[in-house]
Amino acid sequence: MKRGKNYQDSIKLVDRSNLYEVTEAMDLILQTAKAKFDETVEAHIKLGVDSRHADQQVRGAIVLPHGTGKTKKVLVFAKGEKEKEALDAGADFVGADDLANKIQKENWFDFDVVVATPDMMGVVGKLGRILGPKGLMPNPKSGTVTFEVERAINEIKAGKVEYRLDKTNIIHVPIGKVSFGADKLIENFTALMDAVVKAKPAAAKGQYLRSVAVSSTMGPGIKINPMKALG
Numbered sequence: 001m002k003r004g005k006n007y008q009d010s011i012k013l014v015d016r017s018n019l020y021e022v023t024e025a026m027d028l029i030l031q032t033a034k035a036k037f038d039e040t041v042e043a044h045i046k047l048g049v050d051s052r053h054a055d056q057q058v059r060g061a062i063v064l065p066h067g068t069g070k071t072k073k074v075l076v077f078a079k080g081e082k083e084k085e086a087l088d089a090g091a092d093f094v095g096a097d098d099l100a101n102k103i104q105k106e107n108w109f110d111f112d113v114v115v116a117t118p119d120m121m122g123v124v125g126k127l128g129r130i131l132g133p134k135g136l137m138p139n140p141k142s143g144t145v146t147f148e149v150e151r152a153i154n155e156i157k158a159g160k161v162e163y164r165l166d167k168t169n170i171i172h173v174p175i176g177k178v179s180f181g182a183d184k185l186i187e188n189f190t191a192l193m194d195a196v197v198k199a200k201p202a203a204a205k206g207q208y209l210r211s212v213a214v215s216s217t218m219g220p221g222i223k224i225n226p227m228k229a230l231g
Helices: 005-011 022-032 081-088 097-106 118-125 128-134 149-158 182-198
Strands: 040-047 059-063 074-077 093-095 113-116 160-164 170-177 209-216 222-224
Touching (some): 022 182, 022 209, 074 097, 074 149, 113 149, 160 182
Parallel strands (some): 074 093
């Protein structure tokens, strides 16, 4: 794969064989992000678990101290008083069967997060095959299946992110924008790492944090020493 000049310049700044301290890694992120737009910074955490086993799943959500730098569009499945509560709390879309039909028939996905009250899961459950693969299915563990609609929306708007294993046992989570600066990125990263460590399954054996890396949208990956990833 041929890389652009900016990437080639950035990669020269990174020692691919080195495991950096968190502060060093975030400083490098700022140096290697050379795009003309405000790049997103992501953390990539490989865990010593097997996502094929239910008792080794790692999934949850956390409100990052400084948010993600992106305002998410929230869709809420609710009715009655909870529908009004969602609208008052600033949900971008609120409804029931009407929204489910729009998603199914029009392939509509103009939203980032789906919240549902428990009594609406009969409607939402029919969308499992559509929402599931896109990571949009509401889940109690991430706080998106709840009667506390206002709280859920406020947390999402404030910068709540969900973390979950992919098929290769890696968690990919945005932790902010390059414009945040190193200090805010470090605080967001540390909060995420704390949450992931606390979510360690009892069935996990051996080294839990296998590898940790951060990267900006267009920049190279920067490896962080897993033993020092918690600061």
